Amino acid sequence: xxxxxxxxxxxxxxxxxxxxxxxxxxxxxxxxxxxxxxxxxxxxxxxxxxxxxxxxxxxxxxxxxxxxxxxxxxxxxxxxxxxxxxxxxxxxxxxxxxxxxxxxxxxxxxxxxxxxxxxxxxxxxxxxxxxxxxxxxxxxxxxxxxxxxxx
Amino acid sequence: xxxxxxxxxxxxxxxxxxxxxxxxxxxxxxxxxxxxxxxxxxxxxxxxxxxxxxxxxxxxxxxxxxxxxxxxxxxxxxxxxxxxxxxxxxxxxxxxxxxxxxxxxxxxxxxxxxxxxxxxxxxxxxxxxxxxxxxxxxxxxxxxxxxxxxxxxxxxxxxxxxxxxxxxxxxxxxxxxxxxxxxxxxxxxxxxxxxxxxxxxxxxxxxxxxxxxxxxxxxxxxxxxxxxxxxxxxxxxxxxxxxxxxxxxxxxxxxxxxxxxxxxxxxxxxxxxxxxxxxxxxxxxxxxxxxxxxxxxxxxxxxxxxxxxxxxxxxxxxxxxxxxxxxxxxxxxxxxxxxxxxxxxxxx
Numbered sequence: 001x002x003x004x005x006x007x008x009x010x011x012x013x014x015x016x017x018x019x020x021x022x023x024x025x026x027x028x029x030x031x032x033x034x035x036x037x038x039x040x041x042x043x044x045x046x047x048x049x050x051x052x053x054x055x056x057x058x059x060x061x062x063x064x065x066x067x068x069x070x071x072x073x074x075x076x077x078x079x080x081x082x083x084x085x086x087x088x089x090x091x092x093x094x095x096x097x098x099x100x101x102x103x104x105x106x107x108x109x110x111x112x113x114x115x116x117x118x119x120x121x122x123x124x125x126x127x128x129x130x131x132x133x134x135x136x137x138x139x140x141x142x143x144x145x146x147x148x149x150x151x
Numbered sequence: 152x153x154x155x156x157x158x159x160x161x162x163x164x165x166x167x168x169x170x171x172x173x174x175x176x177x178x179x180x181x182x183x184x185x186x187x188x189x190x191x192x193x194x195x196x197x198x199x200x201x202x203x204x205x206x207x208x209x210x211x212x213x214x215x216x217x218x219x220x221x222x223x224x225x226x227x228x229x230x231x232x233x234x235x236x237x238x239x240x241x242x243x244x245x246x247x248x249x250x251x252x253x254x255x256x257x258x259x260x261x262x263x264x265x266x267x268x269x270x271x272x273x274x275x276x277x278x279x280x281x282x283x284x285x286x287x288x289x290x291x292x293x294x295x296x297x298x299x300x301x302x303x304x305x306x307x308x309x310x311x312x313x314x315x316x317x318x319x320x321x322x323x324x325x326x327x328x329x330x331x332x333x334x335x336x337x338x339x340x341x342x343x344x345x346x347x348x349x350x351x352x353x354x355x356x357x358x359x360x361x362x363x364x365x366x367x368x369x370x371x372x373x374x375x376x377x378x379x380x381x382x383x384x385x386x387x388x389x390x391x392x393x394x395x396x397x398x399x400x401x402x403x404x405x406x407x408x409x410x411x412x413x414x415x416x417x418x419x420x421x422x423x424x425x426x427x428x429x430x431x432x433x434x435x436x437x438x439x440x441x442x443x444x445x446x447x448x449x450x451x452x453x454x455x456x457x458x459x460x461x462x463x464x465x466x467x468x469x470x471x472x473x474x475x476x477x478x479x480x481x482x483x484x485x486x487x488x489x490x491x492x493x494x495x496x497x498x499x
Contacts, residue, residue, distance in 0.1 A: 011351040014344060018348065079240045080239050081242050102455055102456075106453055
């Protein structure tokens with residue numbers, strides 16, 4: 001393996017690494033969205049079960065307020081395309097659960113792509129390793145050969 | 152690709168068929184029902200006449216095919232309302248959803264419809280026409296290149312991280328396989344590693360690349376690319392640029408400068424299908440600020456909703472050119488509205 005081939009492999013590795021980074025950040029966004037939807041499901045279920053419609057509202061900085069939900073069965077929900085509709089608590093929970101399933105399916109595809117990229121990176125790494133070893137061995141052999149010639 | 156939308160459309164198709172079938176069944180149950188639906192002639196009066204004069208084929212036609220009904224808006228209102236919600240849930244933009252519903256209403260409501268054959272095929276045909284109307288005609292890049300003076304200069308724009316550079320390489324590979332000579336201009340001089348990335352792509356697919364150093368003026372790189380292409384009689388120049396958000400005024404004015412210097416024949420906006428409605432909004436913004444002649448959506452294989460692919464052409468009035476469907480150079484398909492509709496409506 002010559003120097004140029006090693007350089008190309010290094011470029012490939014870098015390129016795959018950049019792609020993997022993009023997919024990893026996409027996966028993180030999806031996972032955040034999924035966790036957010038699950039938290040909303042939990043909150044909606046909690047509100048529907050709460051006595052007196054009173055819940056604890058976190059306002060940041062570790063501070064919370066006891067608040068009373070005026071209409072616990074009327075949920076304003078962004079269903080997609082920036083369109084917000086009013087749904088009952090039960091329907092909103094159902095919608096969010098469906099969305100979680102959809103996001104899980106999408107995440108699975110991204111994970112598969114990431115796995116594929118990582119296995120390609122491993123393959124390139126192996127070849128690079130072999131290339132480096134060959135280069136080191138060739139470097140050791142060269143001075144010995146030139147010494148023989150001198151003699 | 153677009154599995155979620157396909158499932159939702161199948162459900163909508165069943166629901167609409169059910170509504171029309173229910174409407175079709177009504178005249179049989181209530182022969183005296185007025186106006187809204189035109190009942191078929193009572194069988195005892197028709198059959199003896201046919202026995203005397205008609206052939207077997209015309210009997211079949213009268214009994215099975217010629218029965219008609221007029222579909223009223225009320226009869227399909229609930230089904231259309233459900234379809235509207237289904238489309239919005241798939242991130243299909245509101246104006247596009249409205250256009251689809253309006254087209255379906257126009258096709259179905261108030262018209263005499265034969266119910267002898269298959270209500271399902273009637274519904275599928277209506278959905279197909281409505282979707283084809285919003286999807287537009289697509290953009291045949293190879294025909295465009297054949298019909299225009301060479302070199303055809305194509306400038307790629309879009310936000311960061313959507314796969315613009317990879318798309319440039321994929322389209323380069325696609326055009327090379329179509330028999331065109333291609334040159335890539337490495338106009339993304341801003342992102343670290345972008346020049347090496349496009350250089351590696353170009354080497355792998357065997358395409359000449361013009362590049363300067365990182366930090367160089369992208370207008371200069373692309374100007375040099377045009378000069379090289381003209382002197383070497385190259386068919387197509389694919390000009391990569393740095394990703395930018397339309398809100399960054401200085402980067403958008405840089406893009407404007409590139410446009411002035413390079414004078415592209417086509418400006419192609421690249422975004423990812425998974426961004427859904429955001430992709431549609433961003434495409435509209437880019438079109439307003441620097442213009443766009445066509446759109447490429449990447450990562451369509453990971454998009455279950457399909458909202459961006461359905462909405463983008465109708466919303467910004469510019470055609471979809473390609474869909475990116477994976478990591479390989481071959482994983483790019485010229486956008487064909489018919490093929491997408493076929494995939495969405497399945498066995499129809």
